[in-house]
Amino acid sequence: MSNKELRCPICKKPVALDTPDVPFCSDRCRVLDLGAWASGDYKIGSPVLDPDVLEELDDAQWKAEQRNREN
Ligand SMILES: [Zn+2]
Numbered sequence: 001m002s003n004k005e006l007r008c009p010i011c012k013k014p015v016a017l018d019t020p021d022v023p024f025c026s027d028r029c030r031v032l033d034l035g036a037w038a039s040g041d042y043k044i045g046s047p048v049l050d051p052d053v054l055e056e057l058d059d060a061q062w063k064a065e066q067r068n069r070e071n
Pocket of ligand 1: 008009010011012013024025026029
């Protein structure tokens with residue numbers, strides 16, 4: 001079964017795959033995550049560039065752009 005449970009990286013709550021802010025549970029957590037990156041809370045120990053992660057980031061960015069255009 002491909003019923004993978006997704007959890008919000010910020011508050012660890014389960015996230016439905018049709019949530020507009022996937023992988024975050026809400027816009028609030030999405031913004032918190034961006035804020036954490038911006039303030040350097042995430043310490044990257046090694047420059048590992050996982051293609052899957054990059055793809056996810058690209059996808060998230062694209063979705064954010066689409067959302068901005070709609071608003
Ligand atoms: Zn959350």
